[in-house]
């Protein structure tokens with residue numbers, strides 16, 4: 001039996017399903033999770049979506065968003081859901097700690113069968129069924145493959161299609177990354193045939209900026225962008241005080257690191273933001289430089305070759321020093 005049909009038979013056998021996705025959910029996390037939610041509803045299963053924390057406001061455009069349970073706000077309810085579930089989906093993450101340490105413990109303690117659907121490299125073996133395809137552009141595309149290959153295409157409805165599209169469009173930089181294939185476009189054409197209004201999703205995600213968000217980005221580029229001497233590396237650091245000055249909301253810096261990478265000649269882009277629990281680091285790269293190694297070796301993180309991230313337990317200045325030192329070592333090799 002192929003993996004998609006194996007997953008579908010697990011679904012048919014389950015009564016209480018929980019769908020999870022990673023902390024700081026991006027468009028693919030929320031899109032793949034809600035696509036599963038709507039698909040499971042379409043096969044009449046009892047299902048809850050439980051996320052570690054909230055999504056950015058521009059990603060709250062999908063039906064079902066208002067039913068999501070957040071671990072940081074509804075901790076007791078999420079704990080109960082995870083312990084009572086007989087099947088848990090792990091969407092768009094490759095290791096339990098991507099849920100945050102506390103929710104990861106609850107996941108691991110649950111007796112439920114666990115199914116991973118993900119496209120990140122180096123998945124940890126923490127699920128009973130691992131549908132991991134690191135060549136795929138997005139987890140949302142894998143949800144589509146699950147639906148089609150388990151002969152459930154007739155169940156595709158507007159809610160499922162919009163959720164899959166949100167995941168694909170955000171994880172492919174609007175269809176520009178090398179991970180996009182003919183299959184991605186074929187799938188989007190199916191989504192449109194089944195009721196997707198792609199421009200509505202696109203507008204909601206990309207054209208609903210606040211003025212504060214644009215001002216923060218303007219400030220970051222005008223005053224904080226640093227090109228590391230002699231290297232094709234651009235860095236922006238933002239302290240808590242700077243973020244507060246612009247009334248920072250989750251998602252306000254999404255894509256800022258890609259703006260650094262859009263500079264001609266820049267091959268590695270890095271954004272560092274001071275948070276309560278450490279410095280959150282985002283990397284993007286192009287060409288021959290793979291940033292997942294840099295993130296895992298120096299910043300407690302990981303990710304894809306061209307998009308990676310991590311967390312640094314220290315000050316913003318120390319984080320940027322570590323980057324300058326390790327990046328130098330790399331370029332000297």
Ligand code: 5GP
Pocket residue numbers: 026120281282283300301302303304307308309310311
């Ligand atoms: P972003 O820069 O958009 O937050 O993250 C880009 C990618 O880097 C994510 O899709 C994920 O694969 C990876 N990533 C970001 N933060 C972390 C982290 O703290 N740990 C790990 N393992 N990967 C991360």
Ligand code: MN
Pocket residue numbers: 028029092119137138139171
């Ligand atoms: Mn993804």
